[in-house]
Amino acid sequence: MASRTGPLERRKSTAGEVAPVDWEGRKAFVGFTSDDAQLLRDLRPVAEAYAGEVVEEFYRRFLSFPETRAFFADEARLNRVKAMQKQYFLGLTEGEYGEAYLRNRLEIGRVHQRIGLAPRWYMGAYSIYMQLTFPRVLAAFAHDLEKGQRAFLALLKIITLDKELAVTTYIAAGEEIITRQSQEIVEISTPVIQVWNGVVVAPLIGSLDSQRTQQFMERLLERIVETNSPVALVDITGVPTIDTQTAQHLVETITAVRLLGAQVVLTGVRPAIAQTLVHLGIDLSGISTRSSLAAGLRVAFDLLDLRVVAGAAPGARE
Amino acid sequence: MTGSISVIRVGDLLLVTVPPDPDDPTVGELQEGVLRAMEQYDAKGLVLDISTVETLDSFFARTIAETAQMVGLMGGRTVIAGMRASVAITATQLGLTLGGSLTALDVDRALRLLGRGAQGGAR
Numbered sequence: 001m002a003s004r005t006g007p008l009e010r011r012k013s014t015a016g017e018v019a020p021v022d023w024e025g026r027k028a029f030v031g032f033t034s035d036d037a038q039l040l041r042d043l044r045p046v047a048e049a050y051a052g053e054v055v056e057e058f059y060r061r062f063l064s065f066p067e068t069r070a071f072f073a074d075e076a077r078l079n080r081v082k083a084m085q086k087q088y089f090l091g092l093t094e095g096e097y098g099e100a101y102l103r104n105r106l107e108i109g110r111v112h113q114r115i116g117l118a119p120r121w122y123m124g125a126y127s128i129y130m131q132l133t134f135p136r137v138l139a140a141f142a143h144d145l146e147k148g149q150r151a152f153l154a155l156l157k158i159i160t161l162d163k164e165l166a167v168t169t170y171i172a173a174g175e176e177i178i179t180r181q182s183q184e185i186v187e188i189s190t191p192v193i194q195v196w197n198g199v200v201v202a203p204l205i206g207s208l209d210s211q212r213t214q215q216f217m218e219r220l221l222e223r224i225v226e227t228n229s230p231v232a233l234v235d236i237t238g239v240p241t242i243d244t245q246t247a248q249h250l251v252e253t254i255t256a257v258r259l260l261g262a263q264v265v266l267t268g269v270r271p272a273i274a275q276t277l278v279h280l281g282i283d284l285s286g287i288s289t290r291s292s293l294a295a296g297l298r299v300a301f302d303l304l305d306l307r308v309v310a311g312a313a314p315g316a317r318e
Numbered sequence: 319m320t321g322s323i324s325v326i327r328v329g330d331l332l333l334v335t336v337p338p339d340p341d342d343p344t345v346g347e348l349q350e351g352v353l354r355a356m357e358q359y360d361a362k363g364l365v366l367d368i369s370t371v372e373t374l375d376s377f378f379a380r381t382i383a384e385t386a387q388m389v390g391l392m393g394g395r396t397v398i399a400g401m402r403a404s405v406a407i408t409a410t411q412l413g414l415t416l417g418g419s420l421t422a423l424d425v426d427r428a429l430r431l432l433g434r435g436a437q438g439g440a441r
Contacts, residue, residue, distance in 0.1 A: 217410075221403035228423055256410040259401050261421035261428070 021168060023102045030161060032097070036154035041095035043151050046140040048090065054132045055086045061128050068121050089129070092158055105162050109169030119170055126163055130156070190216045192223035192232075199300045200229045201293070205238035213249035217256055224262045231300040232257055235293050237268030247282040254287055263303060265289070267296030323348045325355040328365075331432055332356070332394075333425065335367040345378050349385045356392045363432035364389050367425050369400030374409045383417030396420065399428035 059082060062068040072078040112122055134152060141148025192202045202220050224232055254264040266289040290296040301308060322344055326333040332355050352364060386396035397420040422428035
């Protein structure tokens, strides 16, 4: 890691969902210094002179691809976006790269994320910018190419930072979706069904993480107590794969059930699951396991000293 | 706290109801009382009703497990009955076990379990 030249500052979230950005730390890492800020400030007249044509060329590229053209439905909209783009472009050489700049860039990223511009176009656009500005910057500093080079590098740094912020907003949006969805998955209640007097069945669907295990364990134990059921069938037919953590969670649940005074029969142990359990060296030897729920139900009946007898109960025949 | 634990004799079994929030001396007293009664009545089994217990600490869990072992040495079997769901969850998370003692959903089932002389803890 590069040493930090500025103080590490934790910022309050400035653009809705985006988590606080360590803006000073980011600038320090890409090596963006006050010299760079000065160089960019010096570029301002150059940028002003070229902004119009750079933006025009920029949109020519955008309009020549159907996917990006789709974002500009009409002339009015295109002109509005061009004006905003020019503002953005000039913002690069504004000379102030503090909190306001950060907020502005995050907001721009968020807008692009919201209209659904895929990162490939967004990131690609920066490349177009670089291609368009490089020759112009060099031309403007023809008398002092060394400074021109440093100025271009400064531009590269600030654009890199802009790209990072854009990516940050996209990731934040993605993470928000993931968080919301996993919350929904957790909320889809795990049913614990009483199938017989003294027998509950808990079908598990999907993978078991710590949070779900906790919820599942609570529901299962509460239902066992509620229904006064000495046998619980935990069916893992719907669990795609088992890793050591999932197995550990299952064992925990089973241990807790035993403390209550009930017993778990683990059902739905498919061949693949059985193989995995053995290969992972997970010891379930103290636990009744069966491959099917039906077999588990038979175990439950045995434990309760119940017999299923085929026969002609009065009125049971058609 | 002396006298807060009563060991009740039911046939050839012993029944102890553990108070809601047993402190360490009470837990010690429980063990003493149980072992004395085991000797006195030559009981075949012990039912520990913990249905009112709201928190299970490591000392309590260990003493219970040890008591069950001691009762075993004196020829009796111990069933721990009526643990609450929330207590079971906490105990599991803390890694507290009851040393593999027999358990039952309630006292009724515990008495039947011991009366029947069955193995397994789920009847």
